[in-house]
Each structure stands twice: as C-alpha cells, then as structure tokens.
Amino acid sequence: MRGTNQSSVSQFLLLGLSRQPQPQQVLFLLFLIMYLATVLGNLLIILAIGTDSRLHTPMCFFLSNLSFVDVCFSSTIVPKVLAIHILGSQAISFSGCLMQIYFLCVFAVMDNFLLAVMAYDRYVAICHPLHYTTKMTHQLCILMVVGSWVVASLNALLHTLLMARLSFCADNIIPHFFCEVTPLLKLSCSDTHLNELMILLVAGFIMIAPFVCILVSYVLIACAILRVSSPRGRWKAFSTCSSHLAVVGLFYGTIISLYFNPSSHSGGSDMAAAMMYTVVTPMLNPVIYSLRNRDMKGALRKVLTMNVALPLR
Template structure:
C-alpha cells in the first residue's frame, strides 16, 4: 500500500527483483542457496586460517577479515529478502531502511579498503621481499584494518545522518531488493543538493582512493615481475596475487557497471543484475577463488573438513 501525498513516510516498500510468483519462488531458492554457500565458505576460510599456525601471516590475516566482512555484507540484504518472501510482505520501516543502508555501505567500503590493503601487502611481498617481515608487522596490519573500520564507519555515518534529515512524502516504493542510496534520494521531497554534493566529494574520495592504490600497487608489481629473468619465477610471482586480482576485477567490474556508466546505458534490469553480482554473488565466490588458487589455504581447508568429518 502506498503512502498518499503530503503524508510522512514511516516505511518503504522493497519491490524486489520480480513480481511473478513463480519467479519469486525460484529467486528465493537461488538467494537461499547463495547465502548458505557464502556463510559456509567464508566461515570455513576464517576457521582454517585461525586453526593453522602456518597461515598466521599478513596475507591470511587480511583474507580472514575480508571473509568476515563478506558474511556481514551478504547478511545485510539477503535475510531481509528471504524473510519478506516467507512473510509475504515488502515493507521495511524507515529506521530499518536507514540501518540496512548504513551497514550495507559500511561493509561495501570495508571490502574496498581491505582489497587495497591486500594489494599493498602483495606490493611489499613482491617488490620488497627482503624487507617484508620488517615492514608488514603485526602492529601495522592491525592498524590498517582498524583504520579502515574507523574511516568506513565515519564516512557511512555522515551519509546516513544526511539521509535521516530528509523528508519523504508521496511514493514510498523502492524498485530494488534493499534500501539503496540513489532510490532514496529520488523519493525524497526535500532538497537533496547537500547529499549529492557529499556523494560526489567525500563519497567519491573514500571509494576511488583505494581503487587508485590498487592500480598503483599492481603497476609496481607488474614492473617488478617483468624484470624477473626466469619464466618460472614470473609465474610464481603472479600466482601469489592472482586470486586477489580476480576478486578485484569481479568486485570493481560490477560496481563500475552500475555506477560509472552513462545514464543512457542504464536500465533497472541491468542495474539490479549488476547489484546482485557485487552484493550477493561476489561474497559467495571469494572463498572459492582464494581456496582453488592457493595450495596452502586448500590444504588448511582440507584438514579442517577432514578433522570435522572424523570427529562426528
């Protein structure tokens, strides 16, 4: 039921991905399967790294943090989609919408920052291998992760507080399966100039800066690897960052498809599909990408599963 004009909006309607009942049932099963795979896969990564002392090095410390963030990232949207389907409702309260938006962008930014931190880790490991242990200390690793949390929290809090100051009246239907910033601004009957200005300035800085850092790191990594005379040495050097580079391409590729295309190239179906990729599919694929391309992690995962199987 839509709120009539000139009234204050107390809840929003999440229209979801489809209005066809048959498609909704199929999407429910698909989302449930992907969510369970995301949670199970990432928790196995965290457990494997935590229980294997050989993996207590910076690269895996950052990977375990990324896995934790991916579980939280998916948990901000998918459970609500599943609950709405089971309860036969599309409603989300105003406060619930702001809360979902806050945590969604918090974990998205953390993914962004952690991918940049992991790129720096690979840069030091490949370009300055003799100084790796002295540069990538435990204290520095903890500080980089903690700094990422603080920066992401403050940035997202700013945008959430600005949204909370807006007035919403008239149409309260969000053509999405979660509370996204852009649809909310379109529904507001207040002046959104300040919100849009902060998105283009502060929002762009905290989003683009990690991406630029990743590009710079890989430019240096590529340059260093190409100077290696042995083909085997070059393959080994590239293999150490292959998984990370795959995840970076998948994460940023879908985000660019949604947010950095001309308006004429946009359609609600394409944008929604790309959004599903980076909010649901990417967190699910990350554990598989890292475990399949990393023999040490694959071995740790095998030992965890093997130990769990025989202890039952």
C-alpha cells in the same frame, strides 16, 4: 537544517526482483543457496586461517577480515530478500532502511579498503621481499584494519545522518531489493543537493582512492615481475597475485558497470549488477582464494575432515 526527520512516510516497500508468483519461489531458492554458500565458505576460510599456523601471515589476516566483512555484507541484504520472495514481506521501516544503508556503506567501504591493503601487501612481498617481515609487521596490519573500520564507520554515519534529515511525503515504493541511497534520494521531497555533494566528494574519494592505490601497486608489481629473468620465477610471482587480481576484477567490475555506465540504469540490468557485488561476489571470494592457494586448500581439507570425524567418535 533541521535536526529531526520530518517524514510522513513511516515505511518503504521493496519491490524485489520479480512480482510474478513462480519466479518468487525460484528467486527464494537461488538466494538461499547463495547465502548459505557465502556464510559457509567464508566461515570455513576464517576457521582454516585461525587453526593453521602456516596461514598466520599478513595476507591471510587481511583475507580473514575480508571473509568476515563478506558474511556481514550478505547478511545485511539477503535475509530481507528471502522474506520478500517467500513471505511477501516487502515493507521495511524508515529506521530499518537507514540501518541497512549504514551497514551497507560500512561493509562496501571495508571491502574496498581491504582489497587496497591486500594489494599493498602483495607489492611489499614482490618488490621488497627481503624487507617484508620488517615492513608488514603485526602492529601495522592491525592498524590498517582498525583504521579502515574507523573511516568506513564515519563515512556511513555521515551519509545515514544526511539521509535521516530528509522528508519523504508520498511515494514510498523503492524499485529495488534493498535500501540503496540513489533510489531513496529520488523519493525524497526535500532538497537533496547536500546528500548528492557528499556522495560525490566523500564517498567518491573513499571509493576511488583505494582503487588508485591498487592500480599503482600492480603497475609496480608488473614492473618488478618483468625484471625477473626466469620464466618460472615470473610465473611464480604472478601466481601469488592471481587470486587477489580475480577478486579485485570481480568487485570493481560490477561496481563500475553499476555506477559508471549510464546504460546500466535500466531497472533489470541495474539490479543484476547490484546483485553481483552484494551477493555473488561475497560467495565467490572464498572459492577464488582457496583454489589458488595450496596451503589454504590443505587447511580447509584439515578442517573439513576434522568436522566429519567428530560425529564418528
């Protein structure tokens, strides 16, 4: 294996979602609105959790990290999409493409890990409520988040370095709105078996293992809820998980439809599913969590009223 990239292609061309003039403007406006909503919504969640002492809980700590990751996830993709659809700036350098792959891998895996950690938090809260404070300590929460960042970064570095060793000889057109690993592997004129093997083994395990942890956690949670004699108690226990379940369903539903459904790899539906988990899901996460949490709604109301009152002074 050679240590340097022997590519004769210095840049790639991202086709975006449409090449027609009129849809370009509509797509620019749509992506801009979704991006602003994503950044504003997630930053409000982080601000509300940081300023309200009632929300200084392990679950809200993980939620604030999830909001930060969602802002970074969208910021890795959407600004370039906006440039494609309003400025016609389809070109992205080879190094820029590798950087986008790296950060996309980091933030996608972090989303995955944080959802698994939050599922474990709900399991401890419902199945072991008397030991919740001793099990979910501040040190453990920090350790789980830092560990997730380390594993996500190492995984992304592995796939980025493997991509950097490939050669791209002629075709440089990526039929997508961001640099994704699979379309790039199809453009390479090098042997990509090692890349594909690492994606299957390493990335596959890193994505599937947290999903299995989430499933196991919720099976145990469901068993615990069914043992509650009071219907009101069962509903109260379920309601503490409903927001997380909605986010899990949205995140994994789009990923499964994109990567595990053969009929989805048909151009338009492929990009629609990718847009769902890279742009739409980060925008909806703060809405889902704020609607189902009374303390979160109160903290957000306090933050918004405080910001409105400041200019009036």
